[in-house]
Amino acid sequence: MTSRDGYCWTPEDGLKAGVPSLGVISPASNISSSEVLYDVIVIGAGYCGLTAARNAAIAGLKVLLLEGRDRIGGRSWSSNIGGYPFEMGGTWVHWGQANTWREVVRYQMEGEVEKSHDFTNGVKHFELNTLQGTTTMSHDEEDEVTESAFKKFTNIDGAYGRETIPLPYTTFRNPASIPLDSQSAQDRINEIANVLTAQERAILETSILLCSGGTLETTSFHEFMHWWAMCGYTYQGFLDLLITWKFRGGQSTFARKFFDEALATKRLSYTFNTPIKHIKDTGSSVAITTRTGQTFRALRVISTLPLNVLGAVSFDPPLPAGKQAAIAIGHVNQTIKVHAELSNKALRSWTGVTYPHNELYYAIGDGTTPAGNTHIVCFGGNNKHMDPEADISVTQNAVSSMFDPSNYGGKEVEIQRLVFHNWSKDEFAKGAWFFAPPKLLVNHLDDMRAQHGSIVFASSDWALGWRSFIDGAIEEGTRAALQVTKDIEALKAGRPSL
C-alpha cells in the first residue's frame, strides 16, 4: 500500500509524492454507523494512540480509533521500497527503553533488530566539514573528540549530571535541576567555550541539534541533560540508546503488531483519513466532530494530538490556560531527515558532519539497499531549515555537501535515490519529535499532562521518561488507557443501566 505521506526521488522518475508503507491500513475504516456511543475514542494512531487503543480494547472497552492520515505510526513509520525499509521518523530502539522493549519482547521481536552502522569495511572514517576546512578521522578518534566534548558540556556537578538529575523520570525532583531549564544549549556552550577545541565545538553543536532539531538558543539545556541522564550519563550510552539498533523490517512492522492485536479483540472500530476539528465535552459524554462534519460520541476521549497541532482543534469547554500557554509556546523540533542511496559502497562505514553552513549537518551509513547502494541517513533542522521537496536540487546539494570531493579522489557522490518526509509541513505533526525550548517544561509539563474533563491528553511530548521517543508514546498510551479503563469501570459500576 502507498501512503500519501513522504517523497521519493530517483534520477529516472524524478520527485514523487507518496511512498509505500506497511503502516497503511486497508480497508481504511471498519465502521458503518456513527450512532454508536463508544467507551473511548482515541485520537491519533501513532504509538501512543495504538497503545491506548490496544490496551483499552484488551481491557474490554469499546474503542474507536480516529486518525487523520492513511497510516498508523504517527511520527514513526517506515517506507518499504523494494522490500527495503527507510525510516521516515522515529527509528532506533534499545532494551534500556522500558516501554518499548517490554513490547518488543512481548511481540517476540527481540531478534528482529540490527545495527544501523557497520564499520567493518570501506572508508571507515568520520568526515568533519566546517567553515574552517575539512578533516577525516577514524571512528575511534571521532568517539574520543565527541566524548570529550560531551563530558565538558554535561559536567555541571563533577558527576556529569548524575547528582543533579539522579532520577531521570522525575528530573525536577532535585531543585538543583530546575535552573538548567532556564538555560539554553547556547548558554551552556558559552560557559565552557574556552575549554572546547574547535573540533569539539563543531561536533558538540551538531550533536545537540541532532537531538533538538531547533537552534542552540531554542534548545533547553535541562531537556538535553534529561536525555543524557536517560542514557546513563555517558557518551557510549548515548550511542547505544539513541542511534544503534533498528528493526530489520522497519518501524511499521512493530506498529502493526499493536494495531493487529487491538483489531483481534473485535472491540476496535477505526477510521483513517478522518481529521478532527472540534471536541465538545458535555460532562456525560464527549462529541468529536470531524472536518467533514461527521460526529462520533464516547464516554471518554484520549487525545494523542502532539503539542504543535493541538491548537488546530477547538475544545468546548476551552482548554485551561496552562495548556493553552504550552500550546502557544510549542516545541522547537523541525528536524529534516533525508535518506540517500549512494552508489559508492565504501561509504557504508562513513559518518559525517557538515556544519554550520549546510542544510544537513549530520549523516551516517545506515544500510545497503537491494540495489547494492550505500544508504545514508542525513539530518538537518531549524538552524538552516529547508523543505526538502521544494527544490530537489537544493536537497541533492545538501547531501553532496556532506562529502568533500577531495576526500574521495575528487569525485562527487552519486545519488541514486532520495527518500524523506517533510515533518514541518505535515499538518498532523508540525515538526518532528518533541524538543523543549527553555522554561516550557518547568512551567508547563504538568499542564500538558493534565486531564481536561473527560479528555485524557497523552503524548510522547509530555512523557516522563523517554519523552519525544517511541518509548514515551507507549508510556503515555499505557497511562491513558489505564486511567480511562478505571474511569469507565467506575462509571458503569455506578450506572448499571448503561
Add this chain to the structure above:
Amino acid sequence: MTSRDGYCWTPEDGLKAGVPSLGVISPASNISSSEVLYDVIVIGAGYCGLTAARNAAIAGLKVLLLEGRDRIGGRSWSSNIGGYPFEMGGTWVHWGQANTWREVVRYQMEGEVEKSHDFTNGVKHFELNTLQGTTTMSHDEEDEVTESAFKKFTNIDGAYGRETIPLPYTTFRNPASIPLDSQSAQDRINEIANVLTAQERAILETSILLCSGGTLETTSFHEFMHWWAMCGYTYQGFLDLLITWKFRGGQSTFARKFFDEALATKRLSYTFNTPIKHIKDTGSSVAITTRTGQTFRALRVISTLPLNVLGAVSFDPPLPAGKQAAIAIGHVNQTIKVHAELSNKALRSWTGVTYPHNELYYAIGDGTTPAGNTHIVCFGGNNKHMDPEADISVTQNAVSSMFDPSNYGGKEVEIQRLVFHNWSKDEFAKGAWFFAPPKLLVNHLDDMRAQHGSIVFASSDWALGWRSFIDGAIEEGTRAALQVTKDIEALKAGRPSL
C-alpha cells in the same frame, strides 16, 4: 499481617519465626467451590504469577491463582517491621529494566524509589578483610579496584563482551558466545589470574559470588557475561542497575499493585496456603490436585514454579526429557541474605567484603531504621553456606566478622536486630534467584521455556533478558498471559458452546 516466612532476632526477644509483610493477603482465599472450570490457573503468586494472573484477568479470562505461601511476591518480598521495610529477596530496580520499569511508571511509582547507599556522612569507607589481612579504602578507591578487576574479567574480545554478546536478550545468537557457557567463573579467573592483584581478585571473586550465590566452579561465565551485557558492559552500569534503587516502601508495595489490580477486575479467584502436588492434562482441560487433595480445573495452566522446585510436582503426562534434564541439573544460587541493625550510625556509609573465610562475604549500609540504627544488608552463598536460623550466634558472628575491630577503635559492632529468610530451606524456592551452572543454558534454555500440552511454563529462571530478576518474572508472566489469552480465544471461537 505476619507471614510464616522469615525470621527476626533481637536481643530482647531472641529468634522468632515469621515477620510482618504487606504481601500477606487476607482473607487467604476468595473461593467457595472447586467445581468451577477456570480459563486459566496460575500457579505461584510471585511477580511472574501476579503478572500472568493480572494480564489474563484484564484480558477477560476467568483466573484462579494458587499459592503455597501466605503471601504474594515469591522470591521478592519485604518485611515491614515498625514501618521500616527489610527486603527479604529481590530488591533493586532501575529504569533500564524494561518490564519492571514499565510497571513502575504504569503504577505511578517512579517517585517512590530511593538509593540504598548513602556515602555523605560517617565512615565513608570500604573495608576489605581477607586471609591476607584487613584494609580500608575510600569508595572511589573501591570503585577503581573493582572496575579494574571487572574489566580484566570481562574483556574477552577487546570490547568487554560487546562484540561477543551484542544483544543481551539473544545471547547465543553470536556463535562466539556459546563457548563461554562451557566455562565456569573459576575457569575465566584462571585465565587472567596473573594480571589480577590480590585485592582485585578478592573483590572480583566476591562480586561474582554476589551474583551467582554458588561457587566459582558452579557459576557459568556466559551467564555472568549476560548480566554484564544487560548492564551496558560497564561497572558503573552494574552498580546502577543491580544495587542502587529500591522502593521506599519495600517490594511488597509494588507487588500489591499487581494483585490489587487483578482483584479489581472481579475475574480473579485465588487461594493462598495451597501447595500443589499433581498436574494432570487430559487434553481438553487440566486438573490440579493440591497436597490436601483438592482439585481445580482449567482450560490452561501457567506454572510459575521455579526450576529448583518443579521436580516436587508430578505431571501426567510426564514432562519431556529436556525439561526433566534441566530440573535434574537445577540452578546453583543458594544466597544467604541477612539484614542487621547496628547501633553505630557512622556505618551508614560503609561497605565491606570479608572473604573467603566468612559465611557472609559482602555487605553495604542500606538505610537508617526508625530506632536510628544503621541497617546493613549482608550476603553469603554456597561457598561457605549456613542456615542463618540454625545457630544465631554463628549468624551474629558472621555479621560481626564483616568488621575488623581494629578499624573501629577496637570495638565490635553491636547488633540490635537480625532479619532474614532462609531461601535454601524454603520448599517453594529451594534457593534464591536463578543462576546457571555451566552448560545449563546452552543445552536447556529452550527446554525450560517450552510449553507442555496445555501448560505454559513461565519463570524469571528462563527469561530472556533480566533472567533471575523481578524484571524477568514480569517478562515471563507477560509472555505466558498473552499466549494463554490467544489460546483461550481461539478455543472459544472454535467451541461457541463453552
